Amino acid sequence: MQKPSKPAPKITPSKVYLKRLQDWSGDQKISETVLSAWQHMEPMLDFIGKNSFTAIKLTFGEEGTSGYVKPAWLAGLLNSLRQKTENAFIVETNTLYREKRSNAVGHLHVAESHGYSLDKTGIPVIIADGLHGRDGQNISIRGDHFENVKIARGICESDNMICISHVTGHMQSGFAGAIKNLGMGCASRQGKLLQHSGTLPEITVEKCIGCGACMSVCPANAIGIKKKKAILVRERCIGCGECTVACRTGAIDIKYDENVVKFQEKMVEYALGVKKALSSKIVYLNFLENVTKNCDCMSKNEASVVPDIGIICSIDPVAADKASMDLIGIDKFKELFPEIDALTQIRHAEKVKLGTSQYEISEI
Numbered sequence: 001m002q003k004p005s006k007p008a009p010k011i012t013p014s015k016v017y018l019k020r021l022q023d024w025s026g027d028q029k030i031s032e033t034v035l036s037a038w039q040h041m042e043p044m045l046d047f048i049g050k051n052s053f054t055a056i057k058l059t060f061g062e063e064g065t066s067g068y069v070k071p072a073w074l075a076g077l078l079n080s081l082r083q084k085t086e087n088a089f090i091v092e093t094n095t096l097y098r099e100k101r102s103n104a105v106g107h108l109h110v111a112e113s114h115g116y117s118l119d120k121t122g123i124p125v126i127i128a129d130g131l132h133g134r135d136g137q138n139i140s141i142r143g144d145h146f147e148n149v150k151i152a153r154g155i156c157e158s159d160n161m162i163c164i165s166h167v168t169g170h171m172q173s174g175f176a177g178a179i180k181n182l183g184m185g186c187a188s189r190q191g192k193l194l195q196h197s198g199t200l201p202e203i204t205v206e207k208c209i210g211c212g213a214c215m216s217v218c219p220a221n222a223i224g225i226k227k228k229k230a231i232l233v234r235e236r237c238i239g240c241g242e243c244t245v246a247c248r249t250g251a252i253d254i255k256y257d258e259n260v261v262k263f264q265e266k267m268v269e270y271a272l273g274v275k276k277a278l279s280s281k282i283v284y285l286n287f288l289e290n291v292t293k294n295c296d297c298m299s300k301n302e303a304s305v306v307p308d309i310g311i312i313c314s315i316d317p318v319a320a321d322k323a324s325m326d327l328i329g330i331d332k333f334k335e336l337f338p339e340i341d342a343l344t345q346i347r348h349a350e351k352v353k354l355g356t357s358q359y360e361i362s363e364i
Helices: 027-044 071-082 104-113 178-183 189-196 213-217 242-246 260-277 317-328 330-336 343-351
Strands: 014-020 053-057 087-092 125-127 136-140 148-152 160-166 168-170 174-176 223-226 229-232 282-288 310-314 359-363
Touching (some): 027 071, 027 282, 104 125, 136 189, 174 178, 174 330, 178 282, 178 317, 189 242, 213 223, 310 317, 317 330
Parallel strands (some): 160 282
Antiparallel strands (some): 014 310, 136 148, 223 229
16 A cells, blocks of 8 residues: 655745835935834845954956946944944955956956945955955855855855845856845856866967966966967866956956856755855845846946846845746737746755755744
8 A cells, every 4th residue: 555645844934025116316315114124024135244344245346337236325324233243344266267356456446436335335345256256165055066166265254145136147157136145246257167067177278378377376287388378287277267357368267158047956955055154144135226138247337127126135036036027027028038947046046955945034
């Protein structure tokens, strides 16, 4: 006689809060709205103590774009946070692609030009993976794609985090919100490369000047010089990407060749690594404002694809992103990127227990 199957465990929906705001024209009003949302979450954030090193994770946007969360909008929140801890700081990591934000010096220049400076916010900015993005730490996750993930050391050494995400579309994941801000935004350079690419770097000999800069930074001794040109010993290469940064002539490149399903799943597993590194002491604020087709890494301004909605708050990144998708309309992201199923990241996030897509939403 066949034993009756056990009923599936009941999943408790995560709490999600929505603070509506349709007029984003006045900084003071926006700051008050953000502060109101933050104050609603504060009673749940007893992990932020007087001596906590609290990381405020956001992106400054690429040079040439205005599509990012403005520092003036966070004035009330930052002032409130300064009263809870003396050790709050704004944190970001270097980009994998070659623009100003691919090293800490250029990154800080972009941050300051967009208003994120100590004299304007009262809170310092730290680039968590070091000058060239090499400063990372292995976090064990045992996922489908990774046993360990490489998270920026400055993130791992934080006590807790406020993850502030500007929701947009994305050319590889379809949707970019809290999960992407964690998974891609908190990885070291090597971690970003491992998410984006399934192949090793390639050398364009015509661009190579034989300077040896790539060879000097390679941790695996996988690069040599032959006839005044760099050569890659593929059997030794570990795919860390450091050579792509060291090369000043653009002779070494990576292929962004990972398919959209694997990319999303890898991104989710990196987000899980951040959650584990910080023992789940993270709160999420998703800004549903100026939702554009592409993310803030694009060096241009784009028109919004939907009317502005407001701010989503939660302590569950999966619920925060699923609620954001639902409010905007999942069909909108399918329309923008017909070949990408943005719900892939939600399904994999549930599988690896990053959070749940089931939520109860309350307006505040």
